[in-house]
Amino acid sequence: MKEISPKGFEIEVTKLVPIKIKVQISNEMEQFCQLYTTDRQYMGDPTKVYMKVYGEENKFIATQLAKELLSKDQINQRINQLIEDTGFNDLNVDMQHNYLINQHRDLPTKMKSIEHYNKLKQRTSERVELILPRPIMDLDDDDSELTKTPNALLENNSN
Numbered sequence: 001m002k003e004i005s006p007k008g009f010e011i012e013v014t015k016l017v018p019i020k021i022k023v024q025i026s027n028e029m030e031q032f033c034q035l036y037t038t039d040r041q042y043m044g045d046p047t048k049v050y051m052k053v054y055g056e057e058n059k060f061i062a063t064q065l066a067k068e069l070l071s072k073d074q075i076n077q078r079i080n081q082l083i084e085d086t087g088f089n090d091l092n093v094d095m096q097h098n099y100l101i102n103q104h105r106d107l108p109t110k111m112k113s114i115e116h117y118n119k120l121k122q123r124t125s126e127r128v129e130l131i132l133p134r135p136i137m138d139l140d141d142d143d144s145e146l147t148k149t150p151n152a153l154l155e156n157n158s159n
Helices: 027-038 046-054 059-070 073-085 090-102 107-120 143-147 150-158
Strands: 002-005 008-014 020-026
Touching: 008 027, 008 073, 020 027, 020 073, 027 046, 027 073, 046 059, 059 073, 090 107
Parallel strands: none
Antiparallel strands: 002 008, 008 020
16 A cells, blocks of 8 residues: 555555456545554444544444445455455464464364364364164074075165
């Protein structure tokens, strides 16, 4: 991000067709994105952020205008960019996960991390499969059953 004038910032935005273009967002839009993603007092509360940045006092109007602002591609992409810059990205999450797996102080957390990894890599399954043995012969039948082959016995038991 670079400041291009006292009125705005130039940022990269990826459109639905994956090409990068330069677009401008206003200082207020940038401040909105910064507060929405990084300030603990305002983080994740678009209405509160909108009221702070734009000076809107009516909560209902601020909510509507904040929703409208969040529907803009350049605002969403700037927010995503800021979130990734703070470490919420694949590389950082992988590094944190690796740390949890390799540490030896908190074993329950270590175990959960290993379980999560195995589930993610589909090395384990939560599906439980029970295989019950079938009886070889029915004790109520006569002795002629004893001379039958195992396959014949299975066929009779399945009927």
